[in-house]
Amino acid sequence: MAYEYGSTDLDIRNPFKQVGLVQAIRGGVVSIMGIYALLSVKGLVSTNQKIQGWLMLAAGVVLLTAGLTALGRGIFQIMRFFVGRGVPTSLSKNMAKSEAHTVENDVAYTAQQIEQMLQGRKNLTFIEPTDWFSRMIHTLFPKLILMPYTYRNMAQRVVRALAMTLIGFLCFGLTWFSGTTGLSTISKTPILDWVALALTLYLIYTWLSIRKPLERSLQQNTDVTGVKGLVFYITVAILLPFGLLYVHDEVQKLPKLHMDPNLFIPVICVLAVFVAAAFFFLLFQRMNQIDPKTEVSELRDNWQESIHPQEIFINFESIVMANRRYKEVPNRVYREFDARLFEEGSNDKGHFKGEVIQETQPVFRPVEQGVGFSVVRMALTIAGHVLLALAAYWLYRTVGNLEGFEALKKGAEMDAKIMGSVGILIMGLILWTFGSIMANFALAFWAEMQFESLLVYFKCQGTYTASKLSTGTSIYDSTRSENTVVRSSLTPWLIACRVVTCSFAGFGMKNLEYARHIIEMHKSDTDLATIVAEIREFIRSRQAIAGIGNEKDLESASQIYQMNAQTRVGYAKAEATGRIEGMKPQNYIPDNTGDDNP
Numbered sequence: 001m002a003y004e005y006g007s008t009d010l011d012i013r014n015p016f017k018q019v020g021l022v023q024a025i026r027g028g029v030v031s032i033m034g035i036y037a038l039l040s041v042k043g044l045v046s047t048n049q050k051i052q053g054w055l056m057l058a059a060g061v062v063l064l065t066a067g068l069t070a071l072g073r074g075i076f077q078i079m080r081f082f083v084g085r086g087v088p089t090s091l092s093k094n095m096a097k098s099e100a101h102t103v104e105n106d107v108a109y110t111a112q113q114i115e116q117m118l119q120g121r122k123n124l125t126f127i128e129p130t131d132w133f134s135r136m137i138h139t140l141f142p143k144l145i146l147m148p149y150t151y152r153n154m155a156q157r158v159v160r161a162l163a164m165t166l167i168g169f170l171c172f173g174l175t176w177f178s179g180t181t182g183l184s185t186i187s188k189t190p191i192l193d194w195v196a197l198a199l200t201l202y203l204i205y206t207w208l209s210i211r212k213p214l215e216r217s218l219q220q221n222t223d224v225t226g227v228k229g230l231v232f233y234i235t236v237a238i239l240l241p242f243g244l245l246y247v248h249d250e251v252q253k254l255p256k257l258h259m260d261p262n263l264f265i266p267v268i269c270v271l272a273v274f275v276a277a278a279f280f281f282l283l284f285q286r287m288n289q290i291d292p293k294t295e296v297s298e299l300r301d302n303w304q305e306s307i308h309p310q311e312i313f314i315n316f317e318s319i320v321m322a323n324r325r326y327k328e329v330p331n332r333v334y335r336e337f338d339a340r341l342f343e344e345g346s347n348d349k350g351h352f353k354g355e356v357i358q359e360t361q362p363v364f365r366p367v368e369q370g371v372g373f374s375v376v377r378m379a380l381t382i383a384g385h386v387l388l389a390l391a392a393y394w395l396y397r398t399v400g401n402l403e404g405f406e407a408l409k410k411g412a413e414m415d416a417k418i419m420g421s422v423g424i425l426i427m428g429l430i431l432w433t434f435g436s437i438m439a440n441f442a443l444a445f446w447a448e449m450q451f452e453s454l455l456v457y458f459k460c461q462g463t464y465t466a467s468k469l470s471t472g473t474s475i476y477d478s479t480r481s482e483n484t485v486v487r488s489s490l491t492p493w494l495i496a497c498r499v500v501t502c503s504f505a506g507f508g509m510k511n512l513e514y515a516r517h518i519i520e521m522h523k524s525d526t527d528l529a530t531i532v533a534e535i536r537e538f539i540r541s542r543q544a545i546a547g548i549g550n551e552k553d554l555e556s557a558s559q560i561y562q563m564n565a566q567t568r569v570g571y572a573k574a575e576a577t578g579r580i581e582g583m584k585p586q587n588y589i590p591d592n593t594g595d596d597n598p
Contacts, residue, residue: 010327012083012364012449016507019381019446020077023439026385027071030392034064037396052399059399063392070388077507085329087512088362088451088503096333106515111334111357117518118457118495121294125517133160144283146292148502148517150444151283157210158279164206165272172199196261200426203268204433207275211436213443259423264430271387271434275441278380282445285373294521296497297528302462303490305539309352309464312490313337315538316458320531321358324454329361341464352488353461362451362501362516377445384438387431394428447504451516454527457495464488492535496528497521 037060044053086102092109094102109117113124126145129135137159138145144155175195317337325331339354401421466486500520505512 010083010085010087010329010361010364012081012087012512014077014081015446015449015505016077016081018378019443020074020507022074022381022385023070024074024078026389027067027069027074029067029389030063031067031071033392033396034060034062034067036060037063037399055399059395063396066392073507081507081511083512088449088501089513089516090332090334091359091455091501091516091518092334094332094334095336096330098330099332104513106513108515108517114334114357114455115457117294117521118296118455118497121296121521123292123294123518123521125519126292141287143287143290146290146519147283147287148448148504148519150448150504151286154279154441154444155283157212158276161206161210162272162276165203168199168202168206172196193261196265200261200264200268200430203265203272204426204429207268207272207437208433211433211440213440259419261423264423264426267427267430268434271430274383275434275437278376278383278438279441281376282373282380285370286367286445289368291500291520291522295523296495296521297523297525298496299492299494299528299532301492303492303539304487305490306485306487307490307539308486309341309354309460309462309488309490310339312460312492312535313339313354313356316535317356317358319538320534321356321360321456323534324360324527326361326363331361332359333357334359339460348466349464351461351463353459355457355459357455357457359456359499360454362453365450365452365500367448367450377442380438381442381446384435384440384442387435388439389435391428391432391435394424394431398424398428444504447506448502449505449512450500450502450519452498452500454524455497455499455521456527456531457493459493460490462489462491494528494531496524496531498524498527 037056041053041057041060044050044056086099089104089106092107092111092114094104109124116122117124129138129145134156137156140159141155144152147155172195175192314337321331333356335355335357337354337356339352341350341352398421401424464486498521499518500522501516501518503512503514503516506514
């Protein structure tokens with residue numbers, strides 16, 4: 001949807017300013033390293049170190065590109081957070097005529113699902129996990145199923161990475177135990193070093209697979225971790241030592257590594273523990289704030305009123321719900337009213353039914369955060385970007401470690417130089433992996449935004465009959481009113497609840513235009529009582545008989561009334577005295593004198 005300007009502020013502020021500042025600083029530092037690497041290319045080439053010069057050129061391009069990208073994203077996050085009148089995204093397709101031009105592709109529900117949730121007192125957001133591993137995680141953390149999909153997927157990824165890490169260490173421990181106790185013939189070979197290197201790469205791959213950025217549009221379902229994937233990793237971890245032993249004994253001797261891969265494993269363990277601890281601390285703090293109620297306020301009644309059924313729905317939509325707009329923002333209409341009238345044999349009786357689903361403009365509700373939550377979230381953000389900056393430095397250092405590479409002869413010295421550079425590169429890859437994980441996970445806790453709104457479902461059905469009512473039919477009345485009065489037997493069903501929804505904001509053109517999910521449903525007895533009172537007041541204030549509503553008509557009617565009154569008085573006097581031509585008084589008794597005068 002496009003930015004829709006409104007003079008009334010919706011009180012939604014940019015949630016990314018702090019994380020954007022940290023990212024911009026990191027981008028600036030990495031950009032400087034890239035520029036310095038590019039400037040050093042000329043000196044390397046001039047000293048006949050062409051290979052190192054080309055490598056430094058490639059590293060400089062990579063660093064400068066990564067730095068400028070991070071700098072641009074950071075500045076983008078700091079800049080103005082444009083909030084139009086149409087944000088956030090509707091729960092379902094908005095049927096309001098004022099929003100006919102708006103395209104919302106990421107709606108999370110249908111109108112039928114919203115009706116089902118309100119009538120059934122259930123929340124369809126919290127879906128059941130499908131695979132056994134997800135079920136195990138949700139068994140360990142019962143409240144996890146009540147969290148948004150993004151947090152559930154992140155938790156599954158972290159637990160899966162921890163499980164795969166433990167499996168890798170178990171296999172490595174079995175191999176080490178076998179070698180040190182003499183159960184296998186690897187104690188005097190470099191196989192343990194190669195196994196440690198394989199374990200390092202395995203752990204890097206395991207944690208690298210969970211560094212996916214926040215996918216706001218796609219994360220509307222939970223991840224699936226199947227048995228086949230776990231069996232594959234376990235099988236590879238068990239068979240790897242035997243494969244290395246076969247290569248060493250039957251094919252060729254494994255060369256010495258010229259580096260200690262065991263130094264990488266403690267770094268990975270420390271960073272993995274830090275990531276898991278920080279994430280689960282933030283997750284538990286967030287889980288303690290949830291109140292996953294599915295309660296609604298409901299009215300079911302029967303009214304006998306002199307009103308046309310169509311007027312009930314018109315009043316409900318155009319007056320009752322319009323009075324509940326937030327800052328004059330139109331309500332979200334998920335089901336338009338359609339009072340369908342069905343005649344039963346004649347035009348003066350029949351039955352009807354109709355229903356409406358509307359949501360008021362969602363009001364931003366800041367997520368309650370304790371001091372510990374804010375500190376850990378900021379620490380995770382800073383740590384992630386610091387590690388990414390160190391990874392960039394390690395890349396620069398890897399190329400710088402190749403100094404004198406072309407002058408070396410083939411042999412142990414050259415092997416040591418190459419393996420040293422590879423070791424530095426692996427350390428940089430480790431830092432980049434965990435830095436990305438920390439930055440992406442922290443961003444999710446910055447991006448969550450909650451809203452509160454009133455969700456109303458109104459359904460009314462019943463029968464109606466029409467009859468005529470006439471007034472002013474006296475022989476002395478000069479004005480007459482004839483009205484058709486509709487008598488309706490109404491059975492209203494009204495459900496109202498205060499829903500708490502959440503969405504994960506982005507930055508750029510689609511800042512608050514991602515899917516919004518219902519996470520809490522609370523009773524709203526006050527709103528229900530007020531709505532019912534307004535409908536009843538409207539019914540009581542209606543006029544069944546047409547009247548005169550302006551002063552000119554009242555003045556004319558008064559004059560006519562006065563003329564009619566004077567005419568009736570004169571007529572009565574004349575009739576009483578018998579002075580009306582052709583008529584005799586009612587008490588006339590003829591006498592025998594022949595005089596007709598009384």
